[in-house]
Amino acid sequence: MSTENEWPLWEVFVRTKAGLDHKHCGSLHAADARMAVQMARDVYTRRQEGSSVWVVRSDQIVASDPGDKDMLFDPAEDKVYRHPTFYKLPDSVDQM
Amino acid sequence: MQASIQIPATPELDYLLRLGDTCLISGQRLGEWCGHGPILEEDIALSNMALDLIGQSRALLTLAGQKSGKGFDEDQLAFLRDEGAYRNPTLAELPRGDFAFTILRNLVLSTWLKLIWERLRDSRDAELAAIAGKALKEARYHQQHAADWAVRLGDGTEESRRRCEAALAQIAPYLPELFEDDTVDAAAEASGLGPAWSSLREPWLAEMGEVLGEAGLALPESTKFRSTGKVGRHSEHMGYLLAEMQYLQRAYPGGAW
Amino acid sequence: MYTQAMDTMREEGGQPALRTAEEAALQQRFDNRIDAGDFIEAKDWMPDNYRKTLLRQISQHAHSEIVGMLPEGNWITRAPTLKRKAILLAKVQDEGGHGLYLYAAAETLGQSRDQMLDSLHSGKAKYSSIFNYPTLTWADVGTIGWLVDGAAIMNQVPICRCSYAPYARAMIRICREESFHQRQGYDSLLAMMQNGTEAQKAMVQDAVNRWWWPCLMMFGPPDDQSPNSAQGMRWGIKRVSNDTLRQKFVDATVQQAQVLGVSLPDPDLRWNEATQHWDFGTIDWSEFWRVVGGEGPCNRERLAMRVAAWEEGEWVREAALAHSRKQARKEKAA
Numbered sequence: 001m002s003t004e005n006e007w008p009l010w011e012v013f014v015r016t017k018a019g020l021d022h023k024h025c026g027s028l029h030a031a032d033a034r035m036a037v038q039m040a041r042d043v044y045t046r047r048q049e050g051s052s053v054w055v056v057r058s059d060q061i062v063a064s065d066p067g068d069k070d071m072l073f074d075p076a077e078d079k080v081y082r083h084p085t086f087y088k089l090p091d092s093v094d095q096m
Numbered sequence: 097m098q099a100s101i102q103i104p105a106t107p108e109l110d111y112l113l114r115l116g117d118t119c120l121i122s123g124q125r126l127g128e129w130c131g132h133g134p135i136l137e138e139d140i141a142l143s144n145m146a147l148d149l150i151g152q153s154r155a156l157l158t159l160a161g162q163k164s165g166k167g168f169d170e171d172q173l174a175f176l177r178d179e180g181a182y183r184n185p186t187l188a189e190l191p192r193g194d195f196a197f198t199i200l201r202n203l204v205l206s207t208w209l210k211l212i213w214e215r216l217r218d219s220r221d222a223e224l225a226a227i228a229g230k231a232l233k234e235a236r237y238h239q240q241h242a243a244d245w246a247v248r249l250g251d252g253t254e255e256s257r258r259r260c261e262a263a264l265a266q267i268a269p270y271l272p273e274l275f276e277d278d279t280v281d282a283a284a285e286a287s288g289l290g291p292a293w294s295s296l297r298e299p300w301l302a303e304m305g306e307v308l309g310e311a312g313l314a315l316p317e318s319t320k321f322r323s324t325g326k327v328g329r330h331s332e333h334m335g336y337l338l339a340e341m342q343y344l345q346r347a348y349p350g351g352a353w
Numbered sequence: 354m355y356t357q358a359m360d361t362m363r364e365e366g367g368q369p370a371l372r373t374a375e376e377a378a379l380q381q382r383f384d385n386r387i388d389a390g391d392f393i394e395a396k397d398w399m400p401d402n403y404r405k406t407l408l409r410q411i412s413q414h415a416h417s418e419i420v421g422m423l424p425e426g427n428w429i430t431r432a433p434t435l436k437r438k439a440i441l442l443a444k445v446q447d448e449g450g451h452g453l454y455l456y457a458a459a460e461t462l463g464q465s466r467d468q469m470l471d472s473l474h475s476g477k478a479k480y481s482s483i484f485n486y487p488t489l490t491w492a493d494v495g496t497i498g499w500l501v502d503g504a505a506i507m508n509q510v511p512i513c514r515c516s517y518a519p520y521a522r523a524m525i526r527i528c529r530e531e532s533f534h535q536r537q538g539y540d541s542l543l544a545m546m547q548n549g550t551e552a553q554k555a556m557v558q559d560a561v562n563r564w565w566w567p568c569l570m571m572f573g574p575p576d577d578q579s580p581n582s583a584q585g586m587r588w589g590i591k592r593v594s595n596d597t598l599r600q601k602f603v604d605a606t607v608q609q610a611q612v613l614g615v616s617l618p619d620p621d622l623r624w625n626e627a628t629q630h631w632d633f634g635t636i637d638w639s640e641f642w643r644v645v646g647g648e649g650p651c652n653r654e655r656l657a658m659r660v661a662a663w664e665e666g667e668w669v670r671e672a673a674l675a676h677s678r679k680q681a682r683k684e685k686a687a
């Protein structure tokens with residue numbers, strides 16, 4: 001069966017309240033961008049979950065390859081000196 | 097069977113019921129789509145609008161009940177009136193039809209309701225003004241939803257365009273009822289309760305013209321036909337709608353729900 | 354449960370013969386991740402039968418949600434108060450949302466929603482047998498909320514930790530929304546039982562009588578007749594066995610029925626001091642198989658209604674797409 005007449009898929013990102021990041025919360029089908037925004041509102045914010053939504057066509061998302069996971073993300077593993085807890089300071093100044 | 101309640105006929109009550117019943121009956125019709133929409137996303141959107149309308153009708157019927165002087169609550173008003181005591185314009189009760197009919201009726205009514213709510217924010221009745229403030233946001237969304245769809249369907253395929261034209265032809269005869277005044281309007285305007293419906297015509301035509309223009313559609317010429325739902329003489333469809341809606345309240349007198 | 358048909362089909366292929374050393378390594382890595390309780394994401398390598406099994410389970414689950422809109426939806430226009438009408442509309446709408454989340458999760462496995470719907474509409478795909486029973490009175494609506502949603506929640510909470518992450522995420526969202534479904538159903542029945550008329554109380558009892566046994570069947574065939582369990586347990590798409598869940602449901606429901614003031618239609622229902630569980634009577638599995646096989650009270654009507662909505666909506670979907678293509682062409686030209 002052909003899917004060429006299926007409405008495209010969109011990824012939905014919702015900001016739950018002012019000041020927070022938009023967070024991915026799911027996807028939906030919509031024929032155009034306006035409809036996607038409107039449907040994101042209807043589908044994903046029925047319980048006051050949102051104050052703003054972003055939608056982006058799923059086929060426009062560029063993702064890292066899971067096969068590259070080791071190469072991309074493991075090198076950060078031994079950079080412990082990037083974390084504040086790496087540094088032991090005297091108690092009197094430790095709130096720094 | 098549970099007997100009907102009798103409503104005192106005052107212009108103020110009539111004005112509120114015309115509005116409240118429009119929301120109630122539109123919500124009832126929109127609710128029929130739940131589970132039957134053209135696509136899941138739209139099914140959910142239509143239900144949201146039905147929920148808004150039911151919420152608005154609850155607020156308005158509660159207010160009308162308080163003003164009835166008989167202590168009626170929203171459910172007595174929604175479920176226990178005789179057909180002739182419902183005051184919605186006939187357009188609201190017409191069967192849901194196809195998706196084009198639903199969208200274009202929504203466009204007509206949400207634009208109309210939005211204009212009323214805008215004006216009612218200044219009602220001398222503080223409670224009505226508060227209801228209007230909340231309902232206005234909802235009506236704006238309903239209008240936008242219907243307008244977007246009207247453009248898609250008007251400028252979509254041959255078939256969608258044909259269905260839109262058929263829907264508008266079916267709707268057009270019921271439009272004058274939305275914009276012609278009677279004593280109820282005169283009293284509401286005089287008392288500062290709300291606008292006379294005739295004052296909505298110009299802005300309504302302007303907003304509708306914009307949307308229909310973009311959709312490549314037009315309102316058909318007006319006819320001599322006049323619908324009379326707002327004075328309680330309804331179409332044949334209303335009896336069936338009410339029989340269904342009222343069934344449980346009528347069949348289980350004294351029931352608790 | 355909503356995916357009970359999984360229990361009624363043969364296992365998906367078993368372990369296929371591995372062709373290359375590379376595949377063997379991938380399979381090993383996948384198994385290790387599963388055993389370590391890791392999540393699998395859409396783009397991760399996964400064995401074929403994992404993909405197929407999940408696709409089938411998630412799509413069946415989605416089908417159950419949207420077919421499940423129909424029996425309760427049957428009462429939206431007749432709800433007895435405006436409050437109940439709003440609650441019911443919101444509840445049935447939620448089920449549509451659940452279907453949507455689940456279709457989206459299944460789509461990450463490489464099948465489009467239209468393809469899945471096609472399987473449903475052609476009768477190839479299954480959905481939960483419970484939705485093939487009719488809603489004859491208003492009390493059926495409350496009873497579905499109490500018992501059917503109650504049973505569903507019991508089954509769905511463990512799947513929130515399933516190994517396939519998109520499914521797990523959808524289930525978390527669903528479970529969050531489900532909690533109101535059971536409560537509103539019970540609340541509706543309670544209103545009738547506590548303050549209602551004799552006729553209403555009789556209506557509630559009648560509904561419970563009709564739904565009780567089909568609800569017990571929702572958990573699927575007994576463990577010794579359920580072929581998929583071992584694999585499903587390992588993959589975390591099934592975490593508790595049918596019989597265990599069924600017992601848990603009975604144990605939880607007996608007290609709720611007492612508070613409500615209804616009896617459960619099972620003369621063999623009695624507390625077992627030794628097992629600390631409620632013993633219950635024998636389920637009529639021939640009825641279950643008949644309904645799963647397409648001969649329940651409403652199978653044909655439910656499917657016909659879904660097909661009708663889909664076909665009547667075709668021109669709408671086409672028009673929206675045609676419009677957006679026109680717009681795109683205009684933008685390009687400009």
Ligand SMILES: [Fe+2]
Pocket residue numbers: 418447448451527531
């Ligand atoms: Fe659900």
Ligand SMILES: [Fe+2]
Pocket residue numbers: 448502505531534
């Ligand atoms: Fe539910």
